[in-house]
Amino acid sequence: MKLAVVGGGSTYTPELIDGFARLRDTLPIEELVLVDPAADRLELVGGLARRIFAKQGHPGRIVTTSDVDAGVADADAVLLQLRVGGQAARNQDETWPLECGCVGQETTGAGGLAKALRTVPVVLxxxxxxxxxxxxxxxxxxxxxxxxxxxxxxxxxxxxxxxxNVAIGFQRKFAKLLDVAPSEVHLDHVGLNHLTWETGVRLGGPQGDDILPKLLVEHGDAVAADLRMPREIVDRLGVVPSYYLRYYYQHDAVVEELRTKPSRAAEVAEMEKQLLEMYGDPTLDEKPELLAKRGGAFYSEAAVDLAASLLGNGGSPYQVVNTVNNGTLPFLPDDAVIEVQAAVDGSGAKPLSVPKLDPLYAGLIANVTGYEDLALQAAVHGGRERVFKALLAHPLIGQYAYAEQLTDSLIAHNREHLAWA
Known part of the structure; x- marks a missing residue:
């Protein structure tokens, strides 16, 4: 089995490598190719990756290359983990939207649109x-x-x-609170990527008893603290929103918070500098503790599980993934991409049925799906007017004057990455 990781020079990669090494019976990789244009980073990461495999007795071969065509040739699966423009572009995404009082974040709002515009053409x-x-x-x-x-x-x-990794993060945290194995926790997870709610927590599988109400009564303080939201929000909703719902439910407070501290990109850039220095140590043969602060917790477990299922090598029968709606949420177009529990096998991911959603969630999902449709049109076809319409449609922006200002700022900060600008 051959896997390729495009963006293999990322400081995330040792987390992935550690999972591949530990879970080699689930995903028996014979050749792993790390592909990245940044040759200096790639060699540091590749060296540590080989040492991790060696320490854990993994027999697979790790290859590094900057040639995408050669790297993905004959691969059974290709994993994409790109950041076009690096942390410098992310830092911009997190700062210029604040100038007009809008959230600055790399996947949500105007910053998220900027990332989509930079990323989609490269990924395609x-x-x-x-x-x-x-x-x-x-x-x-x-x-x-x-x-x-x-x-x-x-x-x-x-x-x-x-x-x-949001869903697997919840699964692991809930399992710890409940003192059960993670495999026993099944989430009724529904929404769009970074716009999701856990509407049920079941033990034993999709048909298990929903113990979410009991979980919130007994562990509501811990859940709310992890979300960085007041417990009152969680109690009144009766569900567990993802961390990213902070940007909607507490927008103005979050904007003020972001204005008073360094951007997350600045923090991560410093962390990456330290991590790369560590990766260059020839005696290091495991992922360093600092990597846990970088983000992407449990990413490797989720990636191994998904790849194993898609390649017919086992894996969990049900996994939270992003896949085509195809009628699962009837208020969305069939070709919308939703994030839900799905049955995953060699033929792909088929969403499990979802009970009718409360308008409180369905309305916001529909609104953001409309934005995502416009964002994709802007990313594929370009043009100032398409960018403006996407920003105007986003529920965190929505005002003509803001959309105008943010359109100009987005283009000015991303011109080198936009072929049409």
Whole structure:
């Protein structure tokens, strides 16, 4: 089995490598290719990756290359984890929207649109290269904004499934609170990428008893603290919103918070500098503790599980993924990409049925789906007017004057990444 990781020079990668090494019986990789244009980073990460495999007795071969075509050739699956423009572009995404009182965040609002515009053309180019060299390969997208990127891939006819670590993070945290194995926790997870709610927590599988009300009574303080939301919000909703719902439910407070501290991108850039220095130590043969602060917790477990299922090598029968709606949420277009529990096997991901949603959630999902449709049009076709319409449609923006100002700012800060600008 051959896997390729495009963006393999990321400081995230040792987390992925550690999972591949530990879970080699679930996903028996014979060759792993790390692909990245940043040759200096790639060699540091690749060296540590080989040492991790060696320490854990993994027999697989790790190859590094900057040649996308060579890297993805004959791969059974290609995992995408890109950041076009690096942390510098992310820092801009997190700062210029604050100038007009809007959230600055790399996947949500105006910053999220900027990332989509930079990312979608690059991902589609890579996917076409995969299709030319190996049309049967699965593409697993971990690149944000996952929902928009996955929709771009699916609409272009690629074999693609999107992956996010929010759901597996909840699963692990709930399992710890309940003192059960993570495999026993099944989430009724519904929404769009970074716009989701846990509407049920079941033990033993999709038909298990829903113990979410009991979980909130007994552990509501811990859940709310993890979300950085007041417990009152969680109690009144009776569900567990993802952390990203802070940007909607507490928008103005979050904007003020973001204005008073360094951007997350600045923090991560400093962390990455330290991590790369560590990766260059020839005695280091495990992922360092600092990596846990970088983000992406449990990413490797989710990636291994998904790849194993898609490649017919086992894996969990049900997983939270980003896949085509196809009637699952009847108020959305069939070709919308949703994030829900799905049955995953070699034929792809098929969403499980979802009970009728409360308008409180369905309305926001429909609104953001409309934005995502416009965002994808802007990313694929370009043009100032398309960018403006996407921003005007976003529920965190929605005002003409703000959309005008943010359109100009977005283009000015991203011109080098926009072929049409």
């Amino acid at each position: 180019d890579i996917a076409e290269r995969v299709r030319r060299t190996n049309p049967n390969a699965w593409i697993i997208d971990f690149t944000n904004p996952v929902g928009i990127v996955t929709r771009a891939l699916l609409q272009a006819g690629h074999k693609a499934v999107g992956l996010c």
